[in-house]
Amino acid sequence: MAALPGERASAGRIPPGLRNLVILLLLWEVVGHFGLVAQGALPSPTAILERLWIDRADYPRHIEATLIGSSLGFLFGNLIGVGAGIVFALSPRMLRLFRGVNVAIFSLPAIAIAPILTLTLTGMEPRVVLATLGVYFVTMTATVVGISQADSRATDMVRAYGGGRVKVLTMVQLRGALPSILSGFRIAAPNAVLGAILAEFGGGGDRWGLGVYLLGSLGQGMPTRLWGIGLVATAIAGLSYLAFALIARRFVGATRAVTLNAAVPGGDATDEPLASRLLFAAGSLALPFCFWWLFIWGTGAPWLIAKTPLGVADYLFFSPASASAQARLLHALGQTLPVTGIGMLVGLAFAFLLAISSRLFPEAVRAFMPVALVTQTMPLVALTPLLVLILGRGTSLTLWVTISVTFFPAFVTLAQGLALVPRSAVELPRAYGAGVWREMRMVTIPASLPYLFAATRLTVPRALLGVMIAEWLATGTGLGNLLNQSRGYLDYGMIWTVAAVAVLVSAACYQIVVLAERRVLRRLGMRTAE
Amino acid sequence: MAAEGLSLAGIGKTFRGRGRTVEALREVSLTCPAGSFTALIGPSGCGKSTVMRIALGLEAPDTGTARIAGMAPAEAARSGLTGVAFQDAALLPWRSVMRNVEAPLEVLGRKRDAHTARVRALIDLVGLTGYENSLPGELSGGMRQRVAIARALVTEPQVLFMDEPFGALDQILRRQMNVELQRVWAETGSTALLVTHGIDEAVFLADRVLVMQANPGRIVEAIEVPFARPRAPSLWSDPAFHALCDRIAEALTGGAVDA
Numbered sequence: 001m002a003a004l005p006g007e008r009a010s011a012g013r014i015p016p017g018l019r020n021l022v023i024l025l026l027l028w029e030v031v032g033h034f035g036l037v038a039q040g041a042l043p044s045p046t047a048i049l050e051r052l053w054i055d056r057a058d059y060p061r062h063i064e065a066t067l068i069g070s071s072l073g074f075l076f077g078n079l080i081g082v083g084a085g086i087v088f089a090l091s092p093r094m095l096r097l098f099r100g101v102n103v104a105i106f107s108l109p110a111i112a113i114a115p116i117l118t119l120t121l122t123g124m125e126p127r128v129v130l131a132t133l134g135v136y137f138v139t140m141t142a143t144v145v146g147i148s149q150a151d152s153r154a155t156d157m158v159r160a161y162g163g164g165r166v167k168v169l170t171m172v173q174l175r176g177a178l179p180s181i182l183s184g185f186r187i188a189a190p191n192a193v194l195g196a197i198l199a200e201f202g203g204g205g206d207r208w209g210l211g212v213y214l215l216g217s218l219g220q221g222m223p224t225r226l227w228g229i230g231l232v233a234t235a236i237a238g239l240s241y242l243a244f245a246l247i248a249r250r251f252v253g254a255t256r257a258v259t260l261n262a263a264v265p266g267g268d269a270t271d272e273p274l275a276s277r278l279l280f281a282a283g284s285l286a287l288p289f290c291f292w293w294l295f296i297w298g299t300g301a302p303w304l305i306a307k308t309p310l311g312v313a314d315y316l317f318f319s320p321a322s323a324s325a326q327a328r329l330l331h332a333l334g335q336t337l338p339v340t341g342i343g344m345l346v347g348l349a350f351a352f353l354l355a356i357s358s359r360l361f362p363e364a365v366r367a368f369m370p371v372a373l374v375t376q377t378m379p380l381v382a383l384t385p386l387l388v389l390i391l392g393r394g395t396s397l398t399l400w401v402t403i404s405v406t407f408f409p410a411f412v413t414l415a416q417g418l419a420l421v422p423r424s425a426v427e428l429p430r431a432y433g434a435g436v437w438r439e440m441r442m443v444t445i446p447a448s449l450p451y452l453f454a455a456t457r458l459t460v461p462r463a464l465l466g467v468m469i470a471e472w473l474a475t476g477t478g479l480g481n482l483l484n485q486s487r488g489y490l491d492y493g494m495i496w497t498v499a500a501v502a503v504l505v506s507a508a509c510y511q512i513v514v515l516a517e518r519r520v521l522r523r524l525g526m527r528t529a530e
Numbered sequence: 531m532a533a534e535g536l537s538l539a540g541i542g543k544t545f546r547g548r549g550r551t552v553e554a555l556r557e558v559s560l561t562c563p564a565g566s567f568t569a570l571i572g573p574s575g576c577g578k579s580t581v582m583r584i585a586l587g588l589e590a591p592d593t594g595t596a597r598i599a600g601m602a603p604a605e606a607a608r609s610g611l612t613g614v615a616f617q618d619a620a621l622l623p624w625r626s627v628m629r630n631v632e633a634p635l636e637v638l639g640r641k642r643d644a645h646t647a648r649v650r651a652l653i654d655l656v657g658l659t660g661y662e663n664s665l666p667g668e669l670s671g672g673m674r675q676r677v678a679i680a681r682a683l684v685t686e687p688q689v690l691f692m693d694e695p696f697g698a699l700d701q702i703l704r705r706q707m708n709v710e711l712q713r714v715w716a717e718t719g720s721t722a723l724l725v726t727h728g729i730d731e732a733v734f735l736a737d738r739v740l741v742m743q744a745n746p747g748r749i750v751e752a753i754e755v756p757f758a759r760p761r762a763p764s765l766w767s768d769p770a771f772h773a774l775c776d777r778i779a780e781a782l783t784g785g786a787v788d789a
Contacts, residue, residue, distance in 0.1 A: 151620065153616050153617075153618060153620030154620050154621075154622055156583075156588055156616065156620065157614065157616065157620050157633070157634075157681075158633070158637050159587075159588055160586045160587070160588060160607060160612065160614040160691075161607055161608075161610070161612070161614075161634045161637040161638055161685070162587075162604060162607035162608030162609075162610075162637065162638065163637040167637050171622070171633065171636065171637065172622065175622070175624055176622075176624075
């Protein structure tokens with residue numbers, strides 16, 4: 001997952017990031033003041049602040065509702081995430097068994113299951129669940145990575161005195177994993193806010209919440225209000241990020257190992273018989289569906305509303321309406337998938353080009369980095385209504401949403417990965433008189449490959465989420481629209497089908513990227529970037 | 531008598547990597563009498579660290595047996611008979627010097643309070659008085675290594691293992707540490723096994739130097755070191771010292787041709 005590098009502040013001088021921000025704000029003010037963009041859809045900052053002041057009485061209750069949902073989700077998600085992370089780190093078999101569930105949770109486009117949650121749960125629950133899901137994966141991964149990256153020399157020391165698994169965990173690994181877990185929290189915090197807002201998009205008749213407010217203001221032709229809500233949502237997410245970034249910094253200082261660990265990690269035993277490996281693979285595939293069943297059973301929702309996996313299969317293949325359902329689904333997929341693919345490719349390509357050109361124009365990229373980092377804390381997809389204002393309701397909107405939600409995280413991942421390339425590796429070709437281009441071809445581009453894959457893995461679900469939200473809110477095409485329509489028609493079979501298909505498509509794409517990544521990196525003798 | 535020290539008999543170990551098997555050790559046998567100082571020397575990758583990891587119970591041998599004071603390694607470790615210092619100190623970065631030295635006591639489930647006096651004495655012994663509350667990150671490389679030595683001694687081990695404990699230090703510091711280690715070891719009277727790739731270090735410290743060669747890892751020669759103890763730094767310029775070093779260097783390279 002994308003983590004911020006040491007956000008270093010150069011004392012004395014005005015940081016270029018701050019300077020650029022001021023320039024950007026001034027530019028925005030001028031553009032907004034004269035209504036230069038999309039007939040005034042981009043209001044000036046001062047106009048937005050003015051509207052914020054006028055609306056100030058509305059905000060507390062909306063903010064409160066979103067905050068409660070996201071805080072509870074943040075709490076549960078972290079509890080489950082850290083607990084599961086510890087179990088997974090201790091037992092690679094459990095990790096393999098739960099791989100299907102983890103991939104499904106990571107790649108599920110939150111908006112796809114929002115209607116299901118509002119159908120089967122009440123009150124705050126949908127928000128809490130979506131926020132929990134958004135938080136769980138980040139924290140779980142951070143815990144597993146933190147624990148498994150514990151200094152093997154220190155664990156050897158404990159084991160050499162006869163310490164068992166528990167001693168190693170309590171004395172070395174958990175404390176050693178703390179910085180990683182804390183940086184997980186900091187990325188998870190904005191995710192919780194995003195999850196809560198997306199659940200609010202899903203409807204459910206709740207009056208309060210920033211998502212509800214945003215959606216309700218979409219038709220009022222008041223750009224300033226929409227922008228105000230967007231800025232408040234961003235501020236909440238950003239502040240929660242900042243809080244955990246500060247806590248993390250306090251701990252990291254004492255925890256960084258003093259010397260480099262050169263020990264080769266013990267290879268996992270792949271001696272396991274084929275039968276047992278197949279069993280685990282099958283179990284890992286079946287488990288998400290078990291959870292689906294469990295969820296329905298747990299909520300006690302009536303069978304008419306809550307469709308089990310069998311119910312969905314029945315609806316899609318055996319019911320009288322199956323032909324029409326299949327046709328509508330395929331039509332929607334045909335609209336959604338190409339846009340998702342193109343948007344993702346363009347976003348990734350931009351990110352890749354910009355990141356590798358950081359060797360050519362380090363100044364320009366350094367100045368851009370703060371902007372990219374800030375967007376990491378923004379619930380970007382929740383701001384789609386703002387883009388609707390500027391771009392209208394056509395396909396270009398969908399494309400722009402997709403590009404923007406993939407570009408920024410991909411760029412941050414790539415730029416941070418490239419910053420880890422040892423200076424000596426870069427300087428070697430230079431020392432033999434190589435030009436910038438040859439150096440790029442020999443070192444920078446190959447070195448960036450693991451991070452390009454990591455970025456692709458990261459952006460697959462985001463791209464699909466972005467497209468579906470744009471379709472749901474604005475364009476009236478594709479899977480997002482099908483989901484929204486089915487909600488209106490009370491077509492429960494289709495709601496569950498779209499959710500299942502969206503998760504399956506996303507998980508399948510993710511899996512394809514992972515397989516390609518393993519092949520390519522193994523051939524190049526590189527390791528997967530976390 | 532040997533029952534109190536360390537004995538390995540017929541140790542063999544093979545590692546399986548991706549489609550490749552590496553015979554790391556073949557028929558390695560050694561006996562360290564109680565109170566002796568043995569050095570294990572060999573080129574990189576000859577398996578000398580694996581020998582120590584097997585003796586510590588961190589790895590299980592494929593063939594052969596390891597005994598520490600008549601016990602299986604893991605059992606000996608649990609009863610606190612062994613002490614260990616790794617290359618690169620391997621301190622817990624978030625613990626103070628004092629708490630790092632106490633770490634083995636904690637693993638063994640002993641009361642820390644009962645040992646405070648000895649922990650302080652050990653820190654004094656390795657010359658770190660005044661640094662009890664410093665974090666490893668605030669110490670120099672040599673100081674961190676001394677913390678590791680103090681930590682290795684905190685359980686009053688009968689058998690002391692050291693895996694290139696000064697491998698990361700420069701030559702000057704390394705020699706200082708060798709003199710100190712000799713003093714500390716003499717005071718505790720434990721059985722010591724030192725894994726190293728420094729010839730002069732092995733000769734200066736050990737009663738006996740075991741020379742290993744790679745592919746497969748095995749012990750090819752045992753060379754007694756006759757110099758009287760305590761050994762003074764002047765030994766480093768003694769021609770007899772250099773003659774012995776040359777002999778070991780020969781043993782290290784000599785067999786490589788027919789391997």
